[in-house]
Amino acid sequence: MISVRKAVIFDSLKYFFFIGVLVFLLVLSSLHMNYNWQWYRVPGYIISYSPDGDVSAGRLIRGLGVTIKISVLSLVFAFSIGMITALLRLSSSIAARVVARAYLELIRNTPLLIQLFIIYFVIAPVFNISPFNSAVLALSLFEGAYASEIIRGGINSIAKGQWESAYSLGLSTIDTYFFIILPQTIKQILPPLTNQAVSLIKDSALVSTIAIYDLTMAGQAIVSQTFLTFEIWFTVAFMYLVMTVSISAFVHYLEKRNNYVQ
Amino acid sequence: MSSNIKNKIKSGKKPIISVRGINRKFPGNDKNNDIFAVKNVSVDIFQGEVVVVIGPSGAGKSTFLRCLNGLEIFDSGEIIIDGIPLNHHHKNLLEIRKEVGMVFQSFNLFPHMTVRKNVSLAVRRVRKLSVSECENIMTDLLQKVDIEDKVDSFPSQLSGGQQQRVAIARALAMNPRVMLFDEATSALDPEMISEVLNVMKNLAQEGMTMVVVTHEMGFAREVASRILFMDNGEIVEDREAESFFNNPVEDRTKAFLSKIL
Numbered sequence: 001m002i003s004v005r006k007a008v009i010f011d012s013l014k015y016f017f018f019i020g021v022l023v024f025l026l027v028l029s030s031l032h033m034n035y036n037w038q039w040y041r042v043p044g045y046i047i048s049y050s051p052d053g054d055v056s057a058g059r060l061i062r063g064l065g066v067t068i069k070i071s072v073l074s075l076v077f078a079f080s081i082g083m084i085t086a087l088l089r090l091s092s093s094i095a096a097r098v099v100a101r102a103y104l105e106l107i108r109n110t111p112l113l114i115q116l117f118i119i120y121f122v123i124a125p126v127f128n129i130s131p132f133n134s135a136v137l138a139l140s141l142f143e144g145a146y147a148s149e150i151i152r153g154g155i156n157s158i159a160k161g162q163w164e165s166a167y168s169l170g171l172s173t174i175d176t177y178f179f180i181i182l183p184q185t186i187k188q189i190l191p192p193l194t195n196q197a198v199s200l201i202k203d204s205a206l207v208s209t210i211a212i213y214d215l216t217m218a219g220q221a222i223v224s225q226t227f228l229t230f231e232i233w234f235t236v237a238f239m240y241l242v243m244t245v246s247i248s249a250f251v252h253y254l255e256k257r258n259n260y261v262q
Numbered sequence: 263m264s265s266n267i268k269n270k271i272k273s274g275k276k277p278i279i280s281v282r283g284i285n286r287k288f289p290g291n292d293k294n295n296d297i298f299a300v301k302n303v304s305v306d307i308f309q310g311e312v313v314v315v316i317g318p319s320g321a322g323k324s325t326f327l328r329c330l331n332g333l334e335i336f337d338s339g340e341i342i343i344d345g346i347p348l349n350h351h352h353k354n355l356l357e358i359r360k361e362v363g364m365v366f367q368s369f370n371l372f373p374h375m376t377v378r379k380n381v382s383l384a385v386r387r388v389r390k391l392s393v394s395e396c397e398n399i400m401t402d403l404l405q406k407v408d409i410e411d412k413v414d415s416f417p418s419q420l421s422g423g424q425q426q427r428v429a430i431a432r433a434l435a436m437n438p439r440v441m442l443f444d445e446a447t448s449a450l451d452p453e454m455i456s457e458v459l460n461v462m463k464n465l466a467q468e469g470m471t472m473v474v475v476t477h478e479m480g481f482a483r484e485v486a487s488r489i490l491f492m493d494n495g496e497i498v499e500d501r502e503a504e505s506f507f508n509n510p511v512e513d514r515t516k517a518f519l520s521k522i523l
Contacts, residue, residue, distance in 0.1 A: 164333050165370035165429075169384035169436060170359035179383060183374050 035230060042231050045222055060232075063218025064239055070135055070214065071201045071243070077140035078200060079193075082147025087177075089152055100148070107145035113206055115142060120210040135207040143200045150196060154189035155181060187255075194251040198244045205240075215239060276345075277306035278440060278471055279330060284339030286325055286495075299325040300336065301495035307440075307473065312466045314482040314503070315475045317492035318518060323475045326492065327442050330473065331362040344439055360388060363433030367445040369425040371417040371432070377404070378413045381432045389436060403431040407461050423454030430461055441465065443474040479522060483507055491515050 030037065048058040057065070088100035107115070116138040124134040158181050166176040208217035219236040223229050286300040300322045307313055315323045328334035329341065332348055332355045341348040343358045372380050381403065382396045391399070404410040407427040409420075417425055426446060433441060443462065447455045459481050466472055466485045476482065482489060486503040491512070499506065499515045507523075510516050 159370075161366060161368055161370035162372065165364075165366060165372075165432075168331055168333060168359060168362075168364035168366075169432070170356055170388040171384055172356065175387050179387070180372055184372075187374070 030230065037231065038228060039231055041226065041228060042235055045218075045232070046235075059218045059222060060215065060235065060239065063213060063215040064243075066213055067201070067204055067215040068243070070132070070139065070207060070212070071204050073136045074139035074143065074200055074204070075197055077136065078143035078147050078196075081140055081144030082151050085144065085148035086151035086155060089148070090155060103141075104145050104148065107142055112138070112142045112203055113209065116206055116210060131210055131212050135204075135210060135212050139200060139204060139207070142203070143196055146196055146199075147193065150189050150192045151185065154185040157188055158184050190251055190255055194248055197247055197251075201243050201247070202240065275308060278309050278344055279305075279307040279473070280340075280342040281305045281330075282340040282342075284326075284329060284336040284341060286322070286329065286334060286336045298322075298495040300329065303339070303492075303495075303497055305490065305497060305500065307471065309439075309471055310469045310487075312470075312472045312474065312485055312487045313490060314486035314488070315473065315490045315492060316477070316479070316482060316518075317498075321492040322495040323492050324444050325495075327444050327473060327475050330440075330442055331359055331364055333364075356388075360436060361439045362442060363436055363438035363440070364442040364444065365426070365429050365433055365446045367448050369417070369422070369429045369449070371425055371429055373417050376414050376416055377409065377420075377428050380417070380428060381435050384432070385435045399435055399437075400431075403434055406434070406464070407431045408457075421454060422450045423457045426450065426454075426458045427461055430458070430465075434465075440471045440473065443472065443476065445475055445477070447476065447478060491518065493518070 044058060045060045046058045047061070048056055050056065085100045085103060088096040089104075091097065116135070119129075119138045119141075120131065120134045123129065124131070129137065162180055162184070163176060166180045171179070204214065205216040208214055208220060211217075213221075215236055219232050223232050226232070282304050284300055284303050285298060287296040287298045290297045303322075303326055305313075315327065317323050325334055329336045330343070330348075344361050346354050346357050346361075348354065348358055372383070375383065378400065381400050385391050385396050385399060386393075400413070401410070404413060407430055409424055409427050409431065412420060412424060412428075417428070420428065430446075446462070447458050450458060455478070459478060462472070462474070462481070463485050474481075474486070483503065489499070489501060489503050489506040490497050491499040491506070491510075491514075493514050499510065499512045501511075506515075507519070510519055
């Protein structure tokens with residue numbers, strides 16, 4: 001017991017030493033640059049107080065809200081697109097397989113930024129799609145392609161015997177997917193799918209290029225007005241970190257809870 | 263073909279499984295050299311028969327068995343189960359699978375479901391029975407396979423023998439007219455084989471029509487009403503169990519029996 005506690009203390013010390021060295025180097029380099037740290041100005045961009053005393057979300061928090069909104073919507077759509085594409089690729093219809101494959105190759109082999117521009121500058125004006133919806137569309141299509149490969153791999157990893165026993169019981173293909181294959185697949189693919197969700201949140205920073213006031217755009221605007229370059233970008237990075245780490249933690253919790261005995 | 267089987271055909275009794283000249287081939291090394299997993303197999307199986315299929319490995323026993331519920335497609339020939347032709351009509355296939363239960367070598371239980379859900383899923387989804395009807399069926403069945411104290415366990419918490427008995431219960435829950443057993447005891451530890459064989463014996467005594475692929479010669483001798491001996495995809499000998507073991511006719515059968523008995 002005591003030795004365990006000692007190990008924990010020792011590990012913590014090592015961790016703080018490591019962090020301390022990093023901070024020291026950072027401060028040292030900023031001293032060299034004669035950088036004038038003004039952390040005290042940052043909270044104003046997180047919570048803003050209006051002159052008559054009302055408290056409201058600051059610009060960074062409002063940007064964060066937009067990022068979260070885009071990410072959550074895109075996550076839902078990306079998962080749906082991924083699932084449909086995976087099922088199309090596994091279907092016996094040649095047309096379905098070709099369509100799915102074409103979408104996949106097109107999306108995976110072009111840069112997301114270009115896709116975003118094509119949707120925003122070419123497709124959106126034709127169909128009258130708002131910038132926000134263009135962003136969600138582009139991110140969903142992009143991450144959906146990757147999600148579909150993850151889902152397809154997961155479905156393929158399920159033993160053939162599971163299909164056979166389901167079929168031998170007279171279950172339809174849809175029931176077999178729904179009750180037998182997909183529940184086992186989800187468990188398998190939760191970790192790689194989480195990675196994809198984290199990627200999506202990070203990739204969402206690109207939507208700042210099409211005039212959407214997300215977290216990155218907010219950071220950019222504030223920096224160009226105030227020159228608080230270090231403080232604001234560190235804060236922005238920290239906010240992304242909080243989002244992605246909480247997703248990972250949430251999925252970890254789900255995994256633990258759904259851990260049927262294997 | 264033994265006289266008894268001929269009599270049944272003559273008497274106009276309809277077979278529950280009727281197989282006419284089915285072939286299952288795989289492309290061989292060159293075009294004219296296909297490999298036949300099942301070659302020109304014809305057989306009639308009647309209500310209440312326990313047909314045990316034996317033969318050396320690679321003889322096509324499992325492939326033949328899997329053709330009977332459409333898990334394996336056959337290239338030519340005809341299979342009629344309980345009056346329904348097994349063909350490309352998906353509806354027929356589902357109809358046949360309702361009536362034909364199957365037990366696999368590797369159990370194939372659904373690992374994410376408890377025993378209760380494993381057994382009840384198809385009954386609820388395919389037979390469309392209510393929860394209470396389902397519970398009644400389940401109580402009986404789990405008692406029959408002697409596993410009623412494990413309803414809320416997951417497959418991974420059960421021994422191999424227990425898992426296989428759950429798999430049998432799962433197939434029986436659909437109230438099938440025919441049961442197929444594909445080497446149901448081959449993956450089991452020796453001490454668990456008998457508990458599964460006992461369940462199968464009881465089932466045979468209750469008059470279930472069974473087609474059993476197995477290497478358990480003791481079971482074949484004791485329980486089978488009829489033996490199909492397969493080799494190289496063909497049925498070499500098809501006779502009543504007693505005369506099959508005591509007076510085999512074909513040379514290949516004799517050679518096989520002398521090796522294993």
